[in-house]
Amino acid sequence: MNTRVDPIIEFKNLGLWYGxxxxxxxxxxxxxxKDCVVICGPSGSGKSxxxxxxxxxxxxxxxxxxxxxxxxxxxxxxxxxxxHVGMVFQRFELYPHMTCLSNVTLALRKVLKLSKxxxxxxxxxxxxxxxxxxxxxxxxxxxxxxxxxRIAICRSLVLExxxxxxxxxxxxxxxxxxxxxxxxxxxxxxxGMTMLIxxxxxxxxxxxxxxxxxxxxxxxxxxxxxxxxxxxxxxxxTQAFLDRVFREKRAEEKKWFR
Amino acid sequence: xxxxxxxxxxYALSLALFKYNVTLTFLAVLFAFPIASxxxxxxxxxxxxxxxxxTAYINIVRSSPLLMVMFWTYYTFPMLLGGASVNVFYAxxxxxxxxxxxxxxxxxxxGLQSIHKDQRTAALATGLKSWHVSxxxxxxxxxxxxxxxxxxxxxxxxxxxxxxxxxxxxxVVRMTGIINALxxxxxxxxxxxxxxxxxxxxxxxRFVRRxxxxxVDLLSV
Numbered sequence: 001m002n003t004r005v006d007p008i009i010e011f012k013n014l015g016l017w018y019g020x021x022x023x024x025x026x027x028x029x030x031x032x033x034k035d036c037v038v039i040c041g042p043s044g045s046g047k048s049x050x051x052x053x054x055x056x057x058x059x060x061x062x063x064x065x066x067x068x069x070x071x072x073x074x075x076x077x078x079x080x081x082x083x084h085v086g087m088v089f090q091r092f093e094l095y096p097h098m099t100c101l102s103n104v105t106l107a108l109r110k111v112l113k114l115s116k117x118x119x120x121x122x123x124x125x126x127x128x129x130x131x132x133x134x135x136x137x138x139x140x141x142x143x144x145x146x147x148x149x150r151i152a153i154c155r156s157l158v159l160e161x162x163x164x165x166x167x168x169x170x171x172x173x174x175x176x177x178x179x180x181x182x183x184x185x186x187x188x189x190x191x192g193m194t195m196l197i198x199x200x201x202x203x204x205x206x207x208x209x210x211x212x213x214x215x216x217x218x219x220x221x222x223x224x225x226x227x228x229x230x231x232x233x234x235x236x237x238t239q240a241f242l243d244r245v246f247r248e249k250r251a252e253e254k255k256w257f258r
Numbered sequence: 259x260x261x262x263x264x265x266x267x268x269y270a271l272s273l274a275l276f277k278y279n280v281t282l283t284f285l286a287v288l289f290a291f292p293i294a295s296x297x298x299x300x301x302x303x304x305x306x307x308x309x310x311x312x313t314a315y316i317n318i319v320r321s322s323p324l325l326m327v328m329f330w331t332y333y334t335f336p337m338l339l340g341g342a343s344v345n346v347f348y349a350x351x352x353x354x355x356x357x358x359x360x361x362x363x364x365x366x367x368x369g370l371q372s373i374h375k376d377q378r379t380a381a382l383a384t385g386l387k388s389w390h391v392s393x394x395x396x397x398x399x400x401x402x403x404x405x406x407x408x409x410x411x412x413x414x415x416x417x418x419x420x421x422x423x424x425x426x427x428x429x430v431v432r433m434t435g436i437i438n439a440l441x442x443x444x445x446x447x448x449x450x451x452x453x454x455x456x457x458x459x460x461x462x463x464r465f466v467r468r469x470x471x472x473x474v475d476l477l478s479v
Contacts, residue, residue: 083385093380097399107384
């Protein structure tokens, strides 16, 4: 069986409004199993809103999103659907009043209804795998940004989701922490996790993604396999965006040699 | 004032204090918290039919003097209800509860609103039900943030409970007046009253500061 064409997420003519403002328009895209799709584009272009539509955190007015064949619009049990879709945030959003271990086990216990021992065992496996087991009994505020983001990733992964969504996972991190978290993402891609990533790390996207989607003003205005996107996109907006991103990168590198 | 007179006065005042002021404050705070929680939720409701009247209640009570609220519960409302007579303790309790609930409601609302909305989003994204998110994520954090204000307000309620003397409750201030009418030693008696209140409030505020410190550490994010 060819698992490459197993669609996990399908956007079908999706449209979202905030009052009179149209945040998303005519979104059509498919994320297949084991895809790593990077969504990029200027801020305010609807990238985050798009992710939030996938697990029904945003009520869209037009079209639909299918997650593993289940319509989000008509989903009778959104909570269950959400437990199959991992989500990681820019500012981690760990629960500050709980230890990291409790952060990771909460959903296991309350959503999957595991016993405390079972939940902690599963959490331990995931925390160990991502090198944050020593932090399990600390509170989020005691950790570095990179460690916090790893814990947040563990909190989602422990539910064994079909797809992981990342909303600018490295934007709130100190530069030396960014690679740390990107390494975790790379590891997940290698393991065949289906990923949907909003990021400005275009170098990472070039090396890791297999599909790139470029958004502007709530629309997908360019898309392609990573190779197509970076080498042969004819879209002038994409060209301008890539030029700017790579010029900034170069400028950043140069600054240190002045 | 002889020593034995001093001690028996101290005993009488303390008794009145614990029997009425402490009990009154304790019960009022106990009842006010759940009522205030509902008021706060109502104030944050997306339905105007809920939000407007509750906001009006909170604003009206917060701009009224407690003494007036006490007159209302003891004289005016019973009169409007056809001249029923009300136990003065219950009248004071209802007044203080209704009054503090309005203040508490604002602290609770502020506490709930101070929790970043992505905390809810993140918790929902793991598949938790909405009431689970409130119970395990939002309220525990919000309560820790509002606890110092709530406790401070409770100390104020304890001080305000003396206003019940005006509608005739034999709490500590009224008791001081009664003893003074017999012994005519106002300087002694009102100094004792001040001393008792000062000691108790000092102890409580120390406790509040400790609570404050222990919660600030945890939520310094």
